[in-house]
Amino acid sequence: MYIGSAQGFRLERESEYGSPEQNAAVEEIVEAVRREGDEALLRYTERFDKAKLTPERLRVTPEEIAAAYERVEPEFLAALRQAAANVTAFHEKQKRTSWMEAQPDGTMLGMVVRPLRRVGLYVPGGKAAYPSSVLMNVLPAKVAGVPEIALVTPPATGGKEGIDPYILVAAAEAGVTEMYRVGGAQAIAALAYGTASIPAVDKICGPGNIYVALAKRAVFGAVDIDSIAGPSEIAVLADDAADPRYVAADMLSQAEHDEMASAVLVTPSERLAQEVAAELRRQVATLPRREIAEASLERYGAILTVADLAEGVAVVNKLAPEHLEVITEDPLSLLGGIENAGAIFLGPYSSEPVGDYYAGPNHILPTNGTARFSSPLNVDDFVKKSSLIRYSREALRRDAAGIATLARHEGLEAHARAVEIRLEGGDG
Structure with missing residues (x-):
């Protein structure tokens, strides 16, 4: 961990572009699934996840979802339902409506707002399963009015027992009825291009490992994606009013996610800097995910001292942290x-x-410094907007000369004539 002045410090972020070998592997998988559909999807699932499936076994059954409810604790279900209600209520305030504005001359301009028809959600396996991320991905889409949401997750997120029951319950509570036991780059390709078993979607959301991230990048354009998610990040801007125990605990809350997660304290207080460093050493020692948190702090942790809070704000803006x-x-x-x-x-x-x-508020946030220009996942991510233009003859007569002038300036004579032909004859 770096401890010292913020002057000259630079957070070395992990590359999101992957190695040439990783990119080549993803390109091969995506192209194979695009061409071969289910055949390639099942082949890669057997190779990477050691699960031999048939097309009929790809989709999670209602019986499996019902069985998952029997495996989760009542207190988990109660907490999940309250969280879902809070997330839904927050996102309801983000909804936009279509609008139209009519002018006396017959002109009408507006915006038509419609939900996407079909969205795909990727839920990773790996170090941990995150039911909360299911809520954060699905509920804004539901609030937006998306009618079809398909969830994909590796066939053994819950270990040898199959898909994690907490993931299935979270998805069911959020309103997802279409779930598939497939993961990795092959699942992203299936969502993007469609197979006989998994119809194509319009947008893909959700985090994953580097192969999932590269696959999302590869299919972008054929479908929309939410973002290329990087490792988790937290920055804490604090002064002498802060309790060092709180600061250290919150830094560790992100460090335990992943060895590549970043946790940074920015403070004008030398005393707080030293006390937080001591608290980090004390608290990390008892964490179940101690090795992950220690590796994160060693590689990407920092305690940065600044002259005052104004400099601290400038440092934070340069970091552009996720949290x-x-x-x-x-x-x-x-x-x-x-x-x-x-x-x-x-x-x-x-x-x-x-x-x-x-x-x-949504916990799916911009990482890798992209908070400079990106926003949290929100309802707008699940709608599309169409401009509405209706001109009257009176309005066209008024604006035709200006339109034709601009068109001819750009060398587009047919554009100019398409307007002028409507005013030929009569009183035009």
Whole structure:
């Protein structure tokens, strides 16, 4: 872990572009699934996931979903349902409606807002299963009005027993009825191009490993994607008002995700810097995922000292973190200067996990510094907008000369004539 002045510090982020070998492997898989459909999908599932499936066994049955409910604890289900209600309520406020504006001359302009028809959600296996991410992906789409949502997940997210029951229950609670036991780049290709068993979608959402990320990049254009998600990040901007125990605990809440996760403290307090460093050593020692958290802190952790909070805000804006906690004497006073952050948590009791699980805002956030220009997943990501234009003869007569002038300036004579021909004869 780097501990010292913020001057000259640069967070070395992991590349999201992959190695040439990884890109070549993904290209081969995606193209094979595009050409061969289910045959390639099943072949790669057997090779990578050691699961020999048939087309009939790809889709999760209603009986399996019902059985999953029997395997989850009542308190988990209650918490999940409350979280879902909070997430839904928050995203309801993001909904847009179509609009039209008529002018006295007969002109009508507007915007037609429609949901996407079909969305695919990737749910990873690997180090952990995240039912909360199922809610965060699905519920904005449901609020937007998307009628079809297909979930794909590797056939053994729950180990030898098959798909993790918590994932199945979360998906069912969110309203997903179409789930498939397939993962990796082959699942992304199936969603993008369609197979006999899995109809193609219009957009793919959800995190995954580097092969999933590269596959999403490869199919972008044939379908839309949410983003290329990088490792989790947290920055904490804090002064002497902060409790070092809180700061260290929140840094570790992200460090335990992945060895490539990043946790950074930015502070003008030398005392807080030293106390947080000590707290990190103390708290990490008892974590079940200690090895992952320690590797994350060693490679991508930092405690940066700054001259004052104004410099701290500038450092934070340069980092553009996925999660930003502001634990200062007056956090609200700093909000106006914070330009780049996926989610902003104000005050000592707004711990990052509050946003991860329960508060309502989406926890799928821009990473790798892309908070400079990207936003959290939201309802707008699941709708498309069509411009509406209706001109009257009176309005066209008024604007024709200007339209024709611009068209001819660009060398597009047919454009100009398409307007002028409508005004030939009569009183035009």
